Amino acid sequence: MLPSGRSRAIVIIILILILFSLFIWHGTLSPAPEKGRYPGTDDVVDDYNRYVGEYVEIDGEVIETDPVMIKLESGDRTIELEVADLREEPDEGDRLSVFGTVGENRTIYVSNAMIRPLWRYVYLYGISLLGAVWVGMRIIGQWRFDKKILAFKPREEPFTAKEVLSRLKRVDDNG
């Protein structure tokens, strides 16, 4: 498609700059409920009082159950909120996602909530890791990086899973 060498490098640099501008642009977006983007956990932690009376979509860890209290985290900052009008009964340590209205006195009034126990997250990350390992093994087995032309190429003779593992072990032994 594109000539190799310098012009390819220039296009890649331009694309990286575009990507970085997207990161900054996305960071400037403010909540817009009319577009379905409700204030989130970061917004509420940052400036709680600003959202009093508004709908927000937040989640945090359940730290008390009677009354239900959740801890919201954003960067290094945390706040604790009482959760009112909750029909479900969470346990301590569960993650609670809430869509509701911000009240005065650090209370959130639930319209809709979802409880997920911690093990669900352990499952999510465990199984996701498995997916990542599978893709990683297929990349190593079927593709190689040609340093001369600085490009990925399919291997003419792909490795079997066993060969991939023994190669990984060798790299590990050597370094």
Add this chain to the structure above:
Amino acid sequence: MADLLTHVFVGFAIGVILSWRYEKIKSPHITAIMVGAALPDLVRIRLLLDPIKIENVLGIPFSWGPLHTFGGVFVVIAIGSLLTVQEDSKLIFILLMIGAISHLFLDSLLITTSGYSYAIFWPFLDIHPPTPALYLSTDVWPALVSGMIALSLITLDKFR
């Protein structure tokens, strides 16, 4: 976001079906679709590099969010396909995009408490569409179902 294994199973299944129709698509190309299907989850980098802390350090607004939108993956994939040999790059671009679109589509079906999904088409369209709320990322069955589909396709593939 659904779990990564589900996304990779779906990418694999799409790849196997496409390989039946297009002779050009071989095993490494199926892998490319799987990589595409995993790409939007690069957004989980925020668990390691907290955007709030990056904002504090750089003093400018910052969010990893674009990595999980159409616009962001488009740029990432354009970069990725330029890192393949010239005669392959167009095909690789298409394969990675197929995988990534399958990921973004599946995640737009996730249950949310507000009933709205995420801005899938950002920055082209800044709208969070309502979600049909089919599953949670922490549900176990999506990986089981997609895994079973992938397994049956492997079996079918062997008999072709």
